[in-house]
Amino acid sequence: MRVKLRRLLQILGVVLAVLVIAGAATMYATNRTHDTPLLVVNQSGRATALVVYQPGLSAFQQEMTDAFLDGLVDVGWRVEVTTVGDRAPQYVAPYGLVVFGGPVYWSSPARPLRRYIAQVKGLHDMPTAIVLTGLGSVKGAKAEAEHLVRAAGGAIVASLALTIMRPNDEEAMRAGERNRVTAARLAREAGRQITPPAR
Amino acid sequence: MIRHLPSALSSARLAAAPALALLIVRNHWTAALACFACIAASDLLDGPLARALHVASPRGARLDIAADLGVVLCGFGAFAILSVYPWWLLLVFGAMFAQFVITSRHARRPIYDPIGKYYGAVLFAVLGVTLAVRDGGLIIALTSAVLAFTVIAIASRMFRLLRAGRRDADPALPRHHLSGYS
Numbered sequence: 001m002r003v004k005l006r007r008l009l010q011i012l013g014v015v016l017a018v019l020v021i022a023g024a025a026t027m028y029a030t031n032r033t034h035d036t037p038l039l040v041v042n043q044s045g046r047a048t049a050l051v052v053y054q055p056g057l058s059a060f061q062q063e064m065t066d067a068f069l070d071g072l073v074d075v076g077w078r079v080e081v082t083t084v085g086d087r088a089p090q091y092v093a094p095y096g097l098v099v100f101g102g103p104v105y106w107s108s109p110a111r112p113l114r115r116y117i118a119q120v121k122g123l124h125d126m127p128t129a130i131v132l133t134g135l136g137s138v139k140g141a142k143a144e145a146e147h148l149v150r151a152a153g154g155a156i157v158a159s160l161a162l163t164i165m166r167p168n169d170e171e172a173m174r175a176g177e178r179n180r181v182t183a184a185r186l187a188r189e190a191g192r193q194i195t196p197p198a199r
Numbered sequence: 200m201i202r203h204l205p206s207a208l209s210s211a212r213l214a215a216a217p218a219l220a221l222l223i224v225r226n227h228w229t230a231a232l233a234c235f236a237c238i239a240a241s242d243l244l245d246g247p248l249a250r251a252l253h254v255a256s257p258r259g260a261r262l263d264i265a266a267d268l269g270v271v272l273c274g275f276g277a278f279a280i281l282s283v284y285p286w287w288l289l290l291v292f293g294a295m296f297a298q299f300v301i302t303s304r305h306a307r308r309p310i311y312d313p314i315g316k317y318y319g320a321v322l323f324a325v326l327g328v329t330l331a332v333r334d335g336g337l338i339i340a341l342t343s344a345v346l347a348f349t350v351i352a353i354a355s356r357m358f359r360l361l362r363a364g365r366r367d368a369d370p371a372l373p374r375h376h377l378s379g380y381s
Contacts (some may be wrong), residue, residue: 018347025343058282105336136333164281165333179226
């Protein structure tokens with residue numbers, strides 16, 4: 001009886017330790033901001049777009065942000081790109097387009113991205129695009145991000161929610177295209193749809 | 200014929216592992232979940248069945264472990280291809296399996312390891328939850344949980360090994376709770 005009780009306590013102790021460590025690590029990983037310098041792509045573009053994104057733990061968010069950015073460059077945007085952090089611009093009125101990107105955690109956009117959208121200034125009537133990435137269901141997170149952007153005064157011109165573990169395009173998948181390739185293609189096409197204003 | 204059923208179940212599990220990986224990589228989630236459910240059921244059944252039929256053997260136990268390792272590596276490998284889990288997690292599992300084999304071979308007597316015993320079951324549960332839930336936050340939590348459990352399992356095994364070594368050196372120490380070997 002005592003041995004059984006000791007074994008049960010051991011198991012409970014291990015479960016508790018694992019839960020505490022996993023909870024703390026998850027809180028840290030999902031709330032961490034990444035401070036990177038502002039990079040300029042296509043210096044000679046007609047108008048300037050700002051891309052601010054929260055990198056996920058996998059490369060998927062980075063790849064989709066890059067694909068969307070490539071689409072913007074294709075149609076002539078000059079793009080300034082950075083991650084959510086201290087160096088991300090807090091006043092965005094001088095830009096012609098603002099793009100927010102980030103992963104979906106617990107059916108919601110990543111918390112640092114939500115915080116950034118809520119506090120950024122100068123978004124009034126600004127053409128705004130959203131590029132979210134997730135594993136499974138991302139519909140709720142997409143609606144939440146759109147609501148946040150509208151609440152901050154932004155005018156949504158494109159809203160994408162791309163996934164790894166759900167088909168991004170059923171037909172393309174049936175035709176044999178890899179889901180990740182489809183996602184990158186859709187992101188690039190969405191970027192190409194937003195033409196910069198004439199000088 | 201029926202006495203080969205436990206080994207057949209383990210072999211079928213090993214054979215189903217690449218199929219599970221293929222279903223995951225190709226995003227056939229319902230089929231992958233069904234395949235995983237069959238794999239998990241076979242893992243639950245083969246041990247008790249072998250004991251009930253009195254055909255439990257070291258060879259059967261080795262086949263069971265190999266099948267579990269195959270499922271874990273194929274499942275997590277497929278998730279790594281999709282960038283759901285990091286590749287280095289496979290190295291952690293491989294290293295964990297290697298230390299299990301090495302410490303089992305070098306120990307003079309079987310080591311009772313109540314935590315390490317559940318390591319495979321935890322990895323199976325993580326695979327199942329990942330297939331069913333599919334959320335980025337959950338993946339981070341599960342990865343952290345697996346790493347924390349790995350560290351605890353290694354520490355537990357080392358502690359048990361040292362204690363077993365001390366007992367071998369001093370026959371006066373009690374051995375009464377050396378039951379339920381891994």
